[in-house]
Amino acid sequence: MDITIDHDKCMGAGQCALIAPEVFDQGDDGMALLLVDRPGTAQAPAVREAAESCPLSAISVADDRPGTA
Numbered sequence: 001m002d003i004t005i006d007h008d009k010c011m012g013a014g015q016c017a018l019i020a021p022e023v024f025d026q027g028d029d030g031m032a033l034l035l036v037d038r039p040g041t042a043q044a045p046a047v048r049e050a051a052e053s054c055p056l057s058a059i060s061v062a063d064d065r066p067g068t069a
């Protein structure tokens with residue numbers, strides 16, 4: 001899966017870093033940082049939950065196409 005954070009939308013609510021701390025962190029300015037560009041399947045549920053929980057819908061998740069994982 002590929003993750004994209006829209007930094008124009010992110011306002012540093014921190015939900016993502018709480019829900020999936022192995023994938024998301026917050027910078028000194030509070031904005032979300034990606035720790036892992038392409039998380040494995042073990043992290044996928046937390047990543048999806050983080051994306052759904054982001055109050056600004058700033059996180060986009062795209063599934064890998066079959067055979068590209």
Ligand code: SF4
Pocket residue numbers: 005009010011012013014015016017030031032053054055056057058059
């Ligand atoms: S949950 Fe959304 S708004 Fe909050 S830090 Fe993460 S990406 Fe930014």
